[in-house]
Amino acid sequence: MPRTRQTAHADHSRDRILHAAIREFSEHGLAGARTSAIASAARVNKALLYYYFRDKEALYAAALEEVAGKVADDALAVLGLDCSAGERVLRFALQHFDRIFSRHGFQSLMQQEMVRFRTGQSHAMRILAKKAFEPMWDRTLETVGDGIRSGELCNVDPMQMMYTALGANVFFFLSSPMVRLVTAIDPLDPAAVAGRRTAAIEYLGQTIFTDRKRGARLAKAVLAATPIPENAFPERKTA
Amino acid sequence: MPRTRQTAHADHSRDRILHAAIREFSEHGLAGARTSAIASAARVNKALLYYYFRDKEALYAAALEEVAGKVADDALAVLGLDCSAGERVLRFALQHFDRIFSRHGFQSLMQQEMVRFRTGQSHAMRILAKKAFEPMWDRTLETVGDGIRSGELCNVDPMQMMYTALGANVFFFLSSPMVRLVTAIDPLDPAAVAGRRTAAIEYLGQTIFTDRKRGARLAKAVLAATPIPENAFPERKTA
DNA sequence: TTAATTTAACTAACCAGTCAATCAATGCCT
DNA sequence: AGGCATTGATTGACTGGTTAGTTAAATTAA
Incomplete structure (x- = not known):
């Protein structure tokens, strides 16, 4: 039409x-x-x-869907890149970090929804799971599996690997308000973010590859090739 | 009186x-x-x-304070144990895992508060930071520092070490509702929880100790000495 | 009796959701 | 071309139900 x-x-x-x-x-x-x-x-x-x-809840569901759709699209694009499985995993983790940084609202929405879902009052989540997370998840496991089979990645449970890789990213941003209060450091200061970003990916490179040298080299290359994105969703000024 | x-x-x-x-x-x-x-x-x-x-918000602040106080007390008790610094770090991480499992409400409350604080509408958090988190934080860094100085632990930034160790715990529980929907596995099934608990601590043992064998041995010992606690705060039945 | 604790009943504010009315393109008829 | 009905987009003003918070009276222990 x-x-x-x-x-x-x-x-x-x-x-x-x-x-x-x-x-x-x-x-x-x-x-x-x-x-x-x-x-x-x-x-x-x-x-x-x-x-x-229809109502507030439908708008909420639409917001969630919009966010999850974008996340899934971005992730699938990275996982479909024409490079080795190990490099794709590194890029995936880096993209995850960058997304939480530059679009913190996305992460915040998802986290809140997980809590809501846990208490047994979310229907939206089922849809998201099928539509966005399942394809992403399948593709990720597949990629890690490929990496292991080809001997590029260490033979560990892919799920445990993901918990470590993504958990560190989430926790860094999740804990930052508390860290800023407790220490003199502001973890969200651009230099600190850049530092943590590098540390996280290099650490992953050294951990999951059978050839640690190669992992370290790849991590550096991926980092060099990927500039830190602008913060597309800055915090609102507090009134 | x-x-x-x-x-x-x-x-x-x-x-x-x-x-x-x-x-x-x-x-x-x-x-x-x-x-x-x-x-x-x-x-x-x-x-x-x-x-x-006084009002709803004061009750909320009191709830937060109660929770943070318990968390800090428990943590300080573990960090004050009469054993090597490395073992104390392992026990600390294990306690963190067990707390999220057995008192998920605590974690949920803290997470929500971090989001609220981030958007610039929380005053309660400042109090918590001083009262509960600062002593805990100081004591943790001190312990890790001791471990490094004595040569028991690898010389890495203690903060980065904590991001990895605690982040994996948080993320495991945070992502579990989604994982349950997307895969056939229920990560909160007792066997799965026990598995992840063991994997997380053994992984830490193999990662942060200079003597990996010793780290692995200590991890196993600590796990054997610490039974999984009852879930003191079970999910309410959904109506 | 006195002071601390507890309650039933009430109110004022707030907020999701509705409705009837208006506005602005588009196409149609002559 | 110019009026005119149609349809989609948008709004100001309203309402009904919900909920945080109050008050004055009742109950209990010492």
């Missing part, structure tokens, strides 16, 4: 709502988010939210 | 409220928690909450 100028403009509104929602939900959670805040951030009347989305 | 039977009973009510609050807040967050739900879970009239606590 042909896009008229009107429906194009409408899409634009819908989009602004969705992105305002991602921000608001990631900062305040489902219960804490205010629909009026979303509307005004999107520069739109509150009733318009209900024109495009 | 002498404890009368009346004030003892009062403390009991206050205590029930506090623990009901920990549960409710950890499951629903500050905004999602309902004061009436807390009151009825504590088998108490809602007005009593406001007799003991």
Whole structure:
């Protein structure tokens, strides 16, 4: 069907709502988010939210889906790269780090949803799992498996490997507010982030490859080839 | 001041409220928690909450403080044990794992608070940092430093070591709802938890000690000496 | 009696969600 | 071309239910 100028403009509104929602939900959670805040951030009347989305929860689900979709697309692109399995794993971990840094709202949303899901009140998550995480997961295990079979990677349980690799990334950002309060260091200072980024990937390189030298070399190469992305989703100034 | 039977009973009510609050807040967050739900879970009239606590936020702060205090006490006890620095670090990491498992509410509460703090709307956190986390943190760095100086532990940045060790624990539990949906495995099944617990500590033993054999041996010993605790805070049955 | 503890009943504010009305393109008819 | 109905997009004003927080009275222990 042909896009008229009107429906194009409408899409634009819908989009602004969705992105305002991602921000608001990631900062305040489902219960804490205010629909009026979303509307005004999107520069739109509150009733318009209900024109495009059934209710608050549907908007929340749409926000989650948008985020998960982007994450999965990015990840699949990296895992489909034309390089060795080991390098793909390194790039995957690096992308994971960079995403949490540059789009912290995404991570925040997912984390909150995990907690909500755990307490047995989330339906959205099932959809996300099928649509975004399952393909990503399968592809990751496949890649690690390839690496092990070819002898490039150490023969350890791929799942345990992922816990270590991704857990360190998540925890670094998760703990940063507390670390900033307790120590004199600000872990989110650009230099500190860059340092941790390098440390995490080099550490992974030295840990998962059978040939440690090669792992270290690859880690350095991947880091050199991948600049730190801009923070696309900066914290809002506190009023 | 002498404890009368009346004030003892009062403390009991206050205590029930506090623990009901920990549960409710950890499951629903500050905004999602309902004061009436807390009151009825504590088998108490809602007005009593406001007799003991100024308002919802004060109750939330008290819940956080209670949790952080317990965590810090437990941790300091382990770090003060009469054994080698390396063993203390292993025990510390194991205790961290066991705490997240057996008192998931604690972890959930802390995580939510980190997000809240990050968006610049938390005052409670500053108090926690000084009261609970700073002593714990100092003591941990001290212990790792001792281990390095005595040659027992590898000379790596203690902070990076902690990110790896604790991050893996947090991430294992954080990701479990998603893993359960995506794979056929339930990571929270007792056997799976026990497996991950062993893997995490043995991995740490093999990674941070200069003498890997000794690290592996110590890890096994510590695991053997520490039974998995009961889940003191089981998930509520979903209605 | 007195002071600490506990409650039933109430209120004020807030907030998700609705509705009727308006606005702006698009196409149609003559 | 110019009016005119149609359809989609958007809004201001409203409401009903929920929930944090209050109050004044009742209960209990010492």
